[in-house]
Amino acid sequence: MEPIDEEDIKMYFYENRLKTFEGWPFDEDCACTPENMAKAGFIHTPSGNSPDIAMCFFCLKELEGWEPEDDPQKEHISHSSACQFIALKKEVEKLTVEEFFKLQKERRKLIINKSCSEVVTKFEEAAVLRRADLVKTAMGEE
Numbered sequence: 001m002e003p004i005d006e007e008d009i010k011m012y013f014y015e016n017r018l019k020t021f022e023g024w025p026f027d028e029d030c031a032c033t034p035e036n037m038a039k040a041g042f043i044h045t046p047s048g049n050s051p052d053i054a055m056c057f058f059c060l061k062e063l064e065g066w067e068p069e070d071d072p073q074k075e076h077i078s079h080s081s082a083c084q085f086i087a088l089k090k091e092v093e094k095l096t097v098e099e100f101f102k103l104q105k106e107r108r109k110l111i112i113n114k115s116c117s118e119v120v121t122k123f124e125e126a127a128v129l130r131r132a133d134l135v136k137t138a139m140g141e142e
Protein backbone atom coordinates (compact mmCIF):
# COMPACT_ATOMS: atom_id res chain seq x y z
CA MET A 1 0.00 0.00 0.00
CA GLU A 2 1.24 3.45 -0.82
CA PRO A 3 2.08 5.81 1.99
CA ILE A 4 -0.42 8.57 2.58
CA ASP A 5 0.60 11.93 1.23
CA GLU A 6 -0.62 14.57 3.69
CA GLU A 7 -0.94 17.24 1.04
CA ASP A 8 -2.89 14.95 -1.26
CA ILE A 9 -5.52 14.00 1.31
CA LYS A 10 -5.83 17.46 2.84
CA MET A 11 -9.06 18.32 1.07
CA TYR A 12 -10.90 15.35 2.49
CA PHE A 13 -11.28 17.49 5.58
CA TYR A 14 -13.95 20.12 5.91
CA GLU A 15 -11.77 22.71 7.67
CA ASN A 16 -9.21 22.66 4.87
CA ARG A 17 -11.86 23.06 2.21
CA LEU A 18 -13.49 25.87 4.12
CA LYS A 19 -10.19 27.79 4.22
CA THR A 20 -10.16 27.97 0.41
CA PHE A 21 -13.32 30.09 0.37
CA GLU A 22 -11.65 33.35 1.17
CA GLY A 23 -13.13 36.01 -1.11
CA TRP A 24 -16.10 33.82 -2.05
CA PRO A 25 -18.81 36.22 -3.27
CA PHE A 26 -21.68 34.65 -1.29
CA ASP A 27 -21.50 35.18 2.39
CA GLU A 28 -24.67 35.88 4.29
CA ASP A 29 -28.37 35.24 3.76
CA CYS A 30 -27.84 32.67 1.08
CA ALA A 31 -27.70 28.94 0.63
CA CYS A 32 -24.23 28.74 -0.88
CA THR A 33 -22.21 30.10 2.01
CA PRO A 34 -18.57 28.99 2.32
CA GLU A 35 -19.64 26.60 5.10
CA ASN A 36 -22.28 24.89 2.97
CA MET A 37 -19.99 24.80 -0.04
CA ALA A 38 -17.22 23.15 1.97
CA LYS A 39 -19.65 20.70 3.55
CA ALA A 40 -20.75 19.63 0.07
CA GLY A 41 -17.14 18.81 -0.88
CA PHE A 42 -16.33 21.96 -2.81
CA ILE A 43 -13.13 23.95 -2.82
CA HIS A 44 -12.89 27.47 -4.17
CA THR A 45 -10.91 27.62 -7.42
CA PRO A 46 -11.39 31.19 -8.70
CA SER A 47 -9.74 32.36 -11.89
CA GLY A 48 -9.13 35.89 -13.16
CA ASN A 49 -12.61 36.90 -14.28
CA SER A 50 -14.62 34.15 -12.57
CA PRO A 51 -14.50 34.61 -8.80
CA ASP A 52 -17.24 32.05 -8.21
CA ILE A 53 -15.77 28.82 -9.56
CA ALA A 54 -15.91 25.92 -7.15
CA MET A 55 -14.72 22.39 -7.74
CA CYS A 56 -15.45 19.17 -5.93
CA PHE A 57 -12.10 18.03 -4.56
CA PHE A 58 -13.15 14.45 -5.22
CA CYS A 59 -14.93 14.16 -8.57
CA LEU A 60 -13.26 17.37 -9.84
CA LYS A 61 -16.54 18.69 -11.19
CA GLU A 62 -16.30 22.45 -11.59
CA LEU A 63 -19.35 24.62 -11.20
CA GLU A 64 -19.70 28.36 -11.70
CA GLY A 65 -22.48 30.88 -12.04
CA TRP A 66 -23.73 30.28 -8.51
CA GLU A 67 -26.91 31.98 -7.35
CA PRO A 68 -27.49 32.85 -3.69
CA GLU A 69 -30.33 30.34 -3.41
CA ASP A 70 -28.34 27.42 -4.87
CA ASP A 71 -27.98 24.55 -2.43
CA PRO A 72 -24.41 23.23 -2.86
CA GLN A 73 -25.39 19.71 -1.83
CA LYS A 74 -28.19 19.53 -4.41
CA GLU A 75 -26.14 21.20 -7.14
CA HIS A 76 -23.33 18.75 -6.57
CA ILE A 77 -25.60 15.72 -6.83
CA SER A 78 -27.44 17.03 -9.86
CA HIS A 79 -24.24 17.83 -11.80
CA SER A 80 -22.20 14.86 -10.69
CA SER A 81 -24.48 12.08 -9.60
CA ALA A 82 -21.69 9.48 -9.62
CA CYS A 83 -19.53 11.35 -7.11
CA GLN A 84 -18.68 8.93 -4.32
CA PHE A 85 -17.81 11.66 -1.88
CA ILE A 86 -21.17 13.36 -1.96
CA ALA A 87 -22.75 9.90 -1.67
CA LEU A 88 -20.84 9.08 1.54
CA LYS A 89 -23.12 8.15 4.35
CA LYS A 90 -20.61 8.99 7.07
CA GLU A 91 -18.01 11.59 7.84
CA VAL A 92 -14.52 11.08 6.47
CA GLU A 93 -13.17 10.88 10.01
CA LYS A 94 -15.37 7.86 10.65
CA LEU A 95 -14.35 5.83 7.61
CA THR A 96 -12.35 2.66 8.10
CA VAL A 97 -8.86 2.60 6.61
CA GLU A 98 -10.10 0.21 3.96
CA GLU A 99 -13.01 2.44 3.03
CA PHE A 100 -10.70 5.40 2.88
CA PHE A 101 -8.22 3.66 0.59
CA LYS A 102 -11.01 2.57 -1.71
CA LEU A 103 -12.20 6.15 -1.99
CA GLN A 104 -8.70 7.45 -2.51
CA LYS A 105 -8.15 4.91 -5.30
CA GLU A 106 -11.29 6.17 -7.04
CA ARG A 107 -10.18 9.74 -6.64
CA ARG A 108 -6.76 8.98 -8.13
CA LYS A 109 -8.49 7.46 -11.15
CA LEU A 110 -10.58 10.58 -11.61
CA ILE A 111 -7.49 12.79 -11.36
CA ILE A 112 -5.65 10.70 -13.94
CA ASN A 113 -8.65 10.64 -16.27
CA LYS A 114 -8.98 14.39 -16.05
CA SER A 115 -5.34 15.10 -16.77
CA CYS A 116 -5.34 12.60 -19.65
CA SER A 117 -8.35 14.20 -21.24
CA GLU A 118 -6.70 17.61 -20.89
CA VAL A 119 -3.67 16.29 -22.76
CA VAL A 120 -5.86 14.71 -25.43
CA THR A 121 -7.78 17.97 -25.89
CA LYS A 122 -4.55 19.96 -26.21
CA PHE A 123 -3.23 17.46 -28.71
CA GLU A 124 -6.41 17.60 -30.76
CA GLU A 125 -6.35 21.38 -30.79
CA ALA A 126 -2.72 21.36 -31.91
CA ALA A 127 -3.55 18.78 -34.59
CA VAL A 128 -6.35 20.95 -35.95
CA LEU A 129 -4.00 23.94 -36.21
CA ARG A 130 -1.26 21.88 -37.80
CA ARG A 131 -3.71 20.46 -40.32
CA ALA A 132 -4.91 23.94 -41.21
CA ASP A 133 -1.27 24.96 -41.75
CA LEU A 134 -0.62 21.99 -43.96
CA VAL A 135 -3.72 22.67 -46.02
CA LYS A 136 -2.68 26.29 -46.43
CA THR A 137 0.81 25.27 -47.54
CA ALA A 138 -0.57 22.68 -49.96
CA MET A 139 -2.99 25.19 -51.46
CA GLY A 140 -0.24 27.76 -51.80
CA GLU A 141 1.87 25.35 -53.75
CA GLU A 142 -0.79 24.65 -56.33
Ligand SMILES: [Zn+2]
Nearest residue numbers: 056058059083
Ligand atom coordinates in the same frame (compact mmCIF):
# COMPACT_ATOMS: atom_id res chain seq x y z
ZN1 LIG B 1 -17.95 15.43 -6.31
